[in-house]
């Protein structure tokens with residue numbers, strides 16, 4: 001398929017659970033004490049294990065550690081929440097004036113929070129993206145289970161965990177795969193039932209240096225499948241990350257991007273002049289001030305083609321923010337909650353880069369929350 005608009009997947013959420021042939025038992029990557037520490041997600045593991053050994057690890061900064069949250073700020077509405085036990089607090093996180101916490105390791109490199117509210121949003125977004133893309137974790141046309149899988153910028157690790165292990169009770173989705181998820185924040189759970197999934201606190205823009213007993217100290221892991229999802233806000237240089245993916249790929253491997261196009265669209269044009277359009281334009285303007293192109297997903301296909309002589313496929317599905325047809329209602333509701341509940345956290349820094357004061361940010365976000373659910377707008381964002 002060549003840049004087609006495929007809306008058929010929208011009406012088939014949950015379909016497409018992959019029946020993969022079993023491969024050999026999972027191969028445990030070594031916890032090598034060389035360049036990186038690979039933190040295992042196996043039973044009984046201490047989720048903090050390895051952090052102090054991380055060569056890049058930084059302690060809290062001038063912005064204040066998680067243990068010293070400033071008390072003068074108002075508590076944002078999205079922060080207080082019933083703990084589910086499934087979110088991870090990153091001890092070296094730092095706070096900003098929004099009251100949200102951010103990664104402390106390589107502080108200032110990424111502009112969205114890492115706290116419980118953001119972790120909830122990421123998991124909701126995962127559900128939304130699964131609906132928008134036909135219920136499939138992977139779309140690369142692999143004819144066998146990839147042995148080594150890299151999930152770049154894994155977030156809560158929800159994709160990596162589901163890909164590596166269980167998508168349905170008592171069923172192993174990819175038991176022959178070993179999945180490594182990397183992130184600036186170590187916010188992924190250590191799940192006893194997940195034996196073939198590991199998480200590493202690492203910057204994907206740095207050289208990838210993962211080793212196994214098989215490769216020994218001399219060789220790096222070569223990945224059969226590199227997955228990048230919702231990374232358009234992440235990197236100072238997307239091409240560096242793409243280059244790492246190619247350089248660390250086994251011949252015949254696949255790279256898969258799944259990302260969002262944030263400029264809102266509508267078939268009727270009613271989105272023109274809406275608060276939703278104004279919000280995203282301001283967000284984009286702020287990020288462009290610091291050199292980040294929030295519409296970078298439109299370049300992925302060309303960049304991939306330039307970097308490789310191999311095949312490239314692309315599919316687009318719309319993710320509606322409003323509530324239109326019954327089949328899209330649930331997806332639209334998830335997208336709406338993702339936007340309205342998440343906006344304050346994910347846009348605070350970007351709106352600041354655009355020059356908005358704290359009051360102006362609060363006003364724009366309040367207007368967004370008021371207007372975004374208007375079904376007459378019929379807004380959607382291509383995924």
Ligand SMILES: C[S@@+](CC[C@H](N)C(=O)[O-])C[C@H]1O[C@@H](n2cnc3c(N)ncnc32)[C@H](O)[C@@H]1O
Nearest residue numbers: 110153154155183184185202203204229230234
């Ligand atoms: C929007 S979240 C997406 C999470 C996940 N891929 C998903 O789809 O659920 C982006 C994640 O990228 C991480 N990130 C940002 N810059 C990064 C970098 N340079 N290296 C590794 N992770 C990074 C952030 O910490 C955050 O968890």
